[in-house]
Amino acid sequence: MSHAQCNMAATVERGGNTNLSKSMSLQKTLSAASPLVLRIVAECPVTKARACDLILPRSAVSTPVFMPVGTQGTLKGITVDQLEDLGCKICLGNTYHLGMRPGPDLIEKANGLHGFMNWKRNLLTDSGGFQMVSLVELSEVTEEGVKFKSPYDGKEIILSPEKSISIQNSLGSDIMMQLDDVVSSTVTGPRVEEAMHRSVRWLDRCIAANKNPDRQNLFAIIQGGLNAELRKACLNEMTQRDVPGFAIGGLSGGEEKEDFWRMVTLSTDYLPREKPRYLMGVGYAVDLVVCVALGCDMFDCVFPTRTARFGSALVPWGSLQLKQKMYAKDFQPIDPDCQCPTCKRHSRAYLHALFKIDTAAMHHITIHNIAYQFTLMRSVRQSIVEGRFPEFIQTFMRRMFPSRDQYPGWAVDALASVNITLE
DSSP states (O other): OOHHHHTTOOOOOSSSOOOHHHHHHHHHHHTTSOSOEEEEEEEOSSSSOEEEEEEOSSOEEEESEEEOBOTTSSOTTOOHHHHHHTTOOEEEEOHHHHHHTTOHHHHHHTTHHHHHHTOOSEEEEOOSTTHHHHTGGGEEEOSSOEEEEOTTTOOEEEEOHHHHHHHHHHHTOSEEEOOOOOOOTTOOSHHHHHHHHHHHHHHHHHHHHOSOTTTOEEEEEEOOTTOHHHHHHHHHHHTTSOOSEEEEOSOSSSOOHHHHHHHHHHHHHHSOTTSOEEETTOOOHHHHHHHHHTTOOEEEOSHHHHHHTTTEEEETTEEEETTSGGGTTOOSOSOTTOOSHHHHHOOHHHHHHHHTTOTHHHHHHHHHHHHHHHHHHHHHHHHHHTTOHHHHHHHHHHHHSSSGGGSOHHHHHHHHTTTOOOO
């Protein structure tokens, strides 16, 4: 499709002009109406991609958006001020870990997690359900909730839907996630159906338990594993609930990529157009671009911060392993085109040398990697708004992979499903 044809895309505005004063006016009225408004700014006429303004009481979030993960009220290796300077409008906290320590009572006394970590922008908290998979040897699932042995002191606790929401109410996050019954994406059989139906029942319990529906948005999480019929059944049930947004859960856990993208696009086909769509646990650059094309708005992953701690710097052509000897005398920045503080001040050689003697190297690379994710998502959004997202995809893939025969087969198939034939 030509650039001119893309520019003919219908730009859908909810409530008229999307200028700053309009957004600020909307934010002032949120508490009287709804704690979340999704305004669709532009839609790609070729793919399912869209650019939206997700307006929350503290600030508007431009989507598509990547949300960094701050498990215990901080991103490892980066300060709140630095995160704010990079342009972050929303980041994550972990209900399970924060509920364990320092605990919801202490955080509530600090005016919630925002006050505790001195973060003035938006926060999303997960439900604690993911620990069913990551700490499976310490947990047991019943209809009441998830029984855990604390990894800190070995004490037994039960995380129920009501308890998860109670902790999140104390944390004061702008977006809360329901407690869902999470099974590994590689699990098949009756357990997947059991988890899907239980997630629906637990959603109703979470809705009933939310003490602050006027201030805190509760998102449902679509389950069903890799079974299309179970996914459809879950979508049908959960979309009957009037929740502010929906997440696509139970993926990015080691399943085949062909199965992954098919479940993603099936979900966005059935999710309501007027509500945000959050694909959980996705952070690789190719995955982000492809899943935007499949209709997702929000993403999170520990990948950019975790990989930084191993000396891996993200770049538009993949990554640089800065611990390798080949960078010892390389005085270029990580990415000559990057405007982040690390690339403006430090060379690959400096970071290579620093990595051997000081954890500050991880700090510098973390800043760069988060900046890379934000720049990527801003570029994706701009291309959608300007009607040239299909061209953006072509350019992105050509730069990421030296030759077309290196394109991942799953990405080729996924993009073909939304009318993009990679050149």
